[in-house]
Amino acid sequence: MLELGPGNGEVALALATKNPDDFHVLIDMNIHAADEIGRQIAKRNLKNVGVVTGVAHAELSRLDDRVEFDVVHCYFPSPLNNIAMPAPRLYDQITCREILRLTQTGSEFFTVSDKAFVIDRFEKRLAPAFRLGTWRPPISPLMEGAVIGTQNERIHCIARDVTPSVARLVRT
Structure with missing residues (x-):
């Protein structure tokens, strides 16, 4: 599993704990978030999770073509470039090209956003x-039954008063 912009890593760490035979790669450009995830990995003694600090497309481009992900998660990708940390958006053509290179038939891509155009761009660039x-536009902030419905994201949605959309794309 590949997770882009994992935030505090809650989703990936829960999945890694539940599925110890699967390996999880987390990429976040925020060094503080990645450091905290690293501490949580050590605290939970998880051997099936790796966290990398960097820009998604650059880190993905370093992976060998033999690496394949069957699941890619991307939650609340920022539609804006951060002035403090300018970088391509997660749904840009370069990152999507790397996602295509590292996935296979049957792979799934999940994204959640409160901006419909973000989902539209992922769909367009991965098609x-x-x-x-x-x-599901829009769904309850509780995201009942969704893989991505963790308590932290529920609080995030409610605090921001957003009703996110969820997209699940399947590699053909």
């Missing part, structure tokens, strides 16, 4: 290799 599996 035709991925087809839209599901799209």
Whole structure:
């Protein structure tokens, strides 16, 4: 599993704990977030999670073509460039090209955003290799039954008063 912009890593760490045979790669450009995730990995003694600090497309480009991800998660990708940390957006063409290179038939891509155009751009840039599996615009902030419905994201949604959309794309 690949997770881009994992925030505090809650989703990936929960999945890594639940699925110890799967390896999880987390990429975040925020060094403080990545450091905290690293501490949580050590605290939980997880051997199936790796966290990298850097820009997504640059870190992905370093991976060998033999690396394949069957699941890619990207939560609340920022639609704006951060002045303090200027970098390409997660849904840019370069990052999407790397996602395509590192996924295979049947791979799934999940994204959550409170900006519909973010989901539209992912869908456009990952097509035709991925087809839209599901799209729920907008859903409850509780995201009941969704893989990505962790307590932290529920609080995040409620605090920001947003109703996010969820997209699941499947590699064809």
